Amino acid sequence: MVDAAMARLTGKSDRAAAWASLFSRDDVVAIKVNCLAAPALSSHPEIVRAIIAGLRAAELAAENIIIYDRLTRELERGGFTPNTGRGVRCYGSDVSGYDAEPTEAGSVGSCLSRIVSESCTAIINLPVVKDHDVAGVTIALKNHFGSINNPNKQHENHCTPQVADVNLFPPLRAKQRLIIADALIVTYDGGPAYKPKTSARYESILAATDPVALDAVGLDIIEGLRRRAGLPTLAAEGREPKYIAVAADADHKLGVADLSRIRRIDVDLGKKSRS
Numbered sequence: 539m540v541d542a543a544m545a546r547l548t549g550k551s552d553r554a555a556a557w558a559s560l561f562s563r564d565d566v567v568a569i570k571v572n573c574l575a576a577p578a579l580s581s582h583p584e585i586v587r588a589i590i591a592g593l594r595a596a597e598l599a600a601e602n603i604i605i606y607d608r609l610t611r612e613l614e615r616g617g618f619t620p621n622t623g624r625g626v627r628c629y630g631s632d633v634s635g636y637d638a639e640p641t642e643a644g645s646v647g648s649c650l651s652r653i654v655s656e657s658c659t660a661i662i663n664l665p666v667v668k669d670h671d672v673a674g675v676t677i678a679l680k681n682h683f684g685s686i687n688n689p690n691k692q693h694e695n696h697c698t699p700q701v702a703d704v705n706l707f708p709p710l711r712a713k714q715r716l717i718i719a720d721a722l723i724v725t726y727d728g729g730p731a732y733k734p735k736t737s738a739r740y741e742s743i744l745a746a747t748d749p750v751a752l753d754a755v756g757l758d759i760i761e762g763l764r765r766r767a768g769l770p771t772l773a774a775e776g777r778e779p780k781y782i783a784v785a786a787d788a789d790h791k792l793g794v795a796d797l798s799r800i801r802r803i804d805v806d807l808g809k810k811s812r813s
Contacts, residue, residue, distance in 0.1 A: 540588035540718065542805050543745035557596035560715050560747075561660055567593055568604045568658035568713075572666045572681050572720075573616030579732035580616040581664045581720050585743065589662060589718065590626060600625045606653045608632070608684040636687040644703035644789075648686035654709050661714040663749065667721040667740070667756045669729035673697040674772045674779030676730055677756040678717045678749040679705050679792075696777055702785035705749065705792055717752050719744040726763035738763050750785045750793025751800045757782060758797060 544556040561567055569589060571581035586605060593603055603626045607613050610620050610630035621628045631651035640647040654661065665681035672693050673680055680701050683689035692700040705711065721744055727736035740759065746752040757779060761771060772778050786795035794800055 539743050539807060540585060540592065540745075542807055543718065543743055544592060546803050546805055547745050547747070553592055554595040554597075557592040561593060561596055561598065563597040563599075564602075565598060565660045566602045566604070566658045567598065567660045567662060568606055568653050569662045569664055570681060570685060571605060571607050571613070571616065571618070571664045572676075572684065573607050573612040573618070574684075575666075575668075575725075575730055575732045576612060576616035578734075579666060579668065579723060579725055579729075579737070581666060582722055583617045585664065585718065585720055585722075586618070589664070601627070603627070604629075604653060604658060606630060606634075606651070608689075631685070631687075641707045641709075643706035644699055646692060646700050646703040648688050648692075648704065648707075650707060650709060651685050651687075654685050654713070658713060661710070663714055663717040665717070665719050666723075667719050667744070667759060668725040669727050669736070669760060669772075670777075670779075671729065672777065673701065673781070674777045675753070675757050675760055677719055677753045678746075679753050679781065679785055682710055685710065696780065698779075698781040699784045699790075701781040702787075702790050702792065705785060706790060711792070714749065715747065717744075717746050717749050719752055719756060721756070721759065724759060724763060726760045726767065727769055736767065736769075748793035748800075750782060750795050753779075753782045753785075754795045754797055754800060755802060 548556040548559045550556040573580040605628040634652040636649035670676040721742040724740040725737045785792040
């Protein structure tokens, strides 16, 4: 699924060429996973391994790849093995620490993980597509609440405009080159925790270079699953994720939120498999 998605996204059928079109052998690539609801609902290690295989095919050294999240213990719950030594590194921002001084954008002032500000030259965002009881949804844009020191302070007004403002931070905006969203299992109500009764085996991944467009499509998927289950829209519940549209506005210009302007390519790899 990852290879097929990258081929269509980059227009290059060869794995090495596809990954080399976005990352150079000299890059240090940080993969931001989401393990908050692990082990039941988190970025699957199988997808991470496929991403690493692509980066290695593009001649990146294993030591130039970092898997990270907010806390090392959450990574362990998600099936990842912490490592600060040789090979692919894996650790949380609790190990790297945060910048001594905050970065400010719009309404937000936060200290960035040093993995983002100092250790890497490029970021791959690997969120999970899921409902959020405050923000409406949490996908690519909100996944970077796991890249700052104070996400607990950014949830007023359903995280709007805070999610959009965090993504304006120069290191995040400049270094993020690819989003591969894990939609193998989608929780469409009761998130961000895993709720088996309101989770669907969607068996897909989403790949994009535009985090706003990816979130708009992810939101559409969640709303579709909610309709199928007879649930009201997120707007009707009073938790519409307005930060997605804000991220696309003239003050942010982080991507495209209008579904009519987003080119969506569906790749069918067989029964119940999409990318």
